[in-house]
Amino acid sequence: MAKFICFDLEGPLSPQDNAYDLMKLFPNGDKIFEVISRYDDLLTLEEKPDYEPGDTLALIVPFLILHNISEGNITALAAEASLTGGAAKLVSWLQSSSWKIFCISTTYEQYATRITQKLGIYAHNVACTPFPLDKFRATLTKEESQLLKQTEEEILTMRPVDDDERIKKSLDKFFWEKLPETDLGAAIKQVKPIGGRRKVEALTKFADKNDQPLSKWVVVGDSITDFRMLQAVEEAGGLAIAFNANQYALPYTTLGLASTLISDLQEVLEAWQKEGRPWVERVVKFKEKWGTKGDNNNFHWLSGRKDIKDVIEVHKRIRKLVREEAGKLG
Numbered sequence: 001m002a003k004f005i006c007f008d009l010e011g012p013l014s015p016q017d018n019a020y021d022l023m024k025l026f027p028n029g030d031k032i033f034e035v036i037s038r039y040d041d042l043l044t045l046e047e048k049p050d051y052e053p054g055d056t057l058a059l060i061v062p063f064l065i066l067h068n069i070s071e072g073n074i075t076a077l078a079a080e081a082s083l084t085g086g087a088a089k090l091v092s093w094l095q096s097s098s099w100k101i102f103c104i105s106t107t108y109e110q111y112a113t114r115i116t117q118k119l120g121i122y123a124h125n126v127a128c129t130p131f132p133l134d135k136f137r138a139t140l141t142k143e144e145s146q147l148l149k150q151t152e153e154e155i156l157t158m159r160p161v162d163d164d165e166r167i168k169k170s171l172d173k174f175f176w177e178k179l180p181e182t183d184l185g186a187a188i189k190q191v192k193p194i195g196g197r198r199k200v201e202a203l204t205k206f207a208d209k210n211d212q213p214l215s216k217w218v219v220v221g222d223s224i225t226d227f228r229m230l231q232a233v234e235e236a237g238g239l240a241i242a243f244n245a246n247q248y249a250l251p252y253t254t255l256g257l258a259s260t261l262i263s264d265l266q267e268v269l270e271a272w273q274k275e276g277r278p279w280v281e282r283v284v285k286f287k288e289k290w291g292t293k294g295d296n297n298n299f300h301w302l303s304g305r306k307d308i309k310d311v312i313e314v315h316k317r318i319r320k321l322v323r324e325e326a327g328k329l330g
Contacts, residue, residue, distance in 0.1 A: 009105035011222035038160035054106035054195020054225035078114035086263025
């Protein structure tokens with residue numbers, strides 16, 4: 001069996017959410033990010049044309065610029081970032097077992113390249129979001145600053161889920177009517193986060209380059225930005241793994257693992273490389289029946305499963321434990 005695996009970064013390999021942490025560098029930035037992140041969910045669920053899950057990373061750019069956040073801040077956060085429990089161990093085992101390891105991440109390149117370097121994943125096997133933030137910062141005018149400040153004040157009166165209708169109406173007007181009329185709006189159109197269909201495109205490029213169809217791939221993801229990539233691999237007959245995932249990702253996967261240690265995947269990956277998907281199903285169902293109900297080794301076979309409410313609850317609990325505040329984001 002071919003040995004090709006592709007990870008999402010934030011969640012599977014590192015517990016932090018870089019964009020969320022960047023927004024926390026200025027007062028109330030976390031609250032603003034939570035509202036915009038919810039807006040991203042709403043746009044994705046309504047299937048807005050030309051919008052992809054994860055485009056949050058473009059939507060927050062004006063606020064990063066307003067508060068003078070720089071590329072240096074992104075690099076500094078990457079230097080401080082921790083790795084998900086067992087990530088280094090799993091990647092080391094994969095490398096020693098001759099797997100080819102890839103990473104497709106929505107996050108900014110200044111962050112993604114440094115985290116993957118820590119793990120020894122080759123740069124040419126990483127796809128992430130190009131982000132010339134320092135160039136954008138030079139475009140901000142006084143009028144744009146005033147518009148952004150007014151928008152921030154309005155956002156801070158909103159609460160995700162409770163105020164979904166108001167969030168949608170207000171941010172639609174800001175992002176698709178007011179902002180495009182500004183020079184800043186024109187500049188940030190260049191930011192194309194690698195999420196949704198763009199993740200599928202990146203994976204397809206890696207697959208074509210290595211002459212390996214999606215049926216030969218293992219992919220690991222956890223959120224709304226990953227669901228199309230997970231779905232594509234599951235439908236192709238590959239192995240789509242949800243790791244501490246949310247309700248947006250779980251329905252599209254082959255199997256789920258809820259654990260504080262991503263290295264729990266090793267036995268499943270050994271089964272895949274030896275006997276393929278049928279043997280993985282056997283191993284996972286055995287673990288599901290006899291495995292732990294604690295914080296590790298919570299496996300579920302999800303392909304073809306209709307009712308996953310109990311699985312969502314297990315993943316929700318462990319996701320919050322591992323990712324803390326970032327775990328509540330879509």
